[in-house]
Amino acid sequence: MDNLLRPWRPDDAPIVLAAAGEPMMDRQFASVLDSLDAAADWIELMALRRAEDTAYSFAVLAGGAPVGNIAVSSVDRRHLTGWISYWMREESRGKGLATRACREISEWAFTELGLFRLELAHRVDNPASCRVAVGAGFVAEGLERARLLYDGERFDTERHARLATDPA
Template identity: 75%
Template sequence: MDTLLRPWHPDDAPAVLSAAREPLMSRQFTVPIDSLEDAEAWIDLMDTRRADDTAYAFAVLSGGVPVGNIAVSSVERRHETGWVSYWVRASARGRGLATRACREVSTWAFDSLGLFRLELAHRLDNPASCRVAVGAGYVAEGVERARLLYDGQRFDTERHARLATDQV
């Protein structure tokens, strides 16, 4: 099978910028991405975070081309925890890519990073993200009321987690 995940490369900046320009995708990034320079800076930031052991972001590939991102961030060595997030470009959705990527990065985070608990959360009005989480073995742990604020509106989220010892 083709390689699914690899770290972001500096020359992926055009793909990152195109992804960030898709509807509702800019909020998937922790910094604003409005130009090629911003996209390059984001990739650089991902490199820095990898080096300082706080976050690990991977390009999700389709036919060798980056079409998504999967990350384990907020790595906390004390508690052996991490936070998983993902996005896939609109043209590549619905083919199981996010679910496969989430499974793969989770196995890697348990086996190679030595983490024990991986968490994620999705808005209740994002059923596709919920299906990705469940498909990758993340058990729903409960609703967090009004956790996120976008454009003046608050959104409930659902927390999921997967443990290294879960049978998936």
């Protein structure tokens, strides 16, 4: 994938652990990642989901080292849909890597997985994530009120989608 993306490897656990420790990054992981073992378990879970054809998670690389994650999950073979998610380490944000990774995984999902529709959503108070979505060709489709719950507070999200027939 153009040396930008590769599957996560067991030796990436220290990077995953460091990412999970950054401010607000705990929201990106379904469980607490507070040890190398927990980070290794997360990487193992990503490999299991790939084997089950339910999710495909890739390390986003800069200079050959992982600096973020991009995934297509909730793969639905009946409707040929998937859900895109992404995160970047603090020092790698704002450099266009997430947008490039989002474009690349979208093309991969359309060609390799045969999906037709990809969706993603971002908190409305996260304009950087919106720029990634729009820059990767995702069209805003609407507001989802109070969709997310973090620390007892509800957040609205904006949903975006890209179709295989949309311009690249």
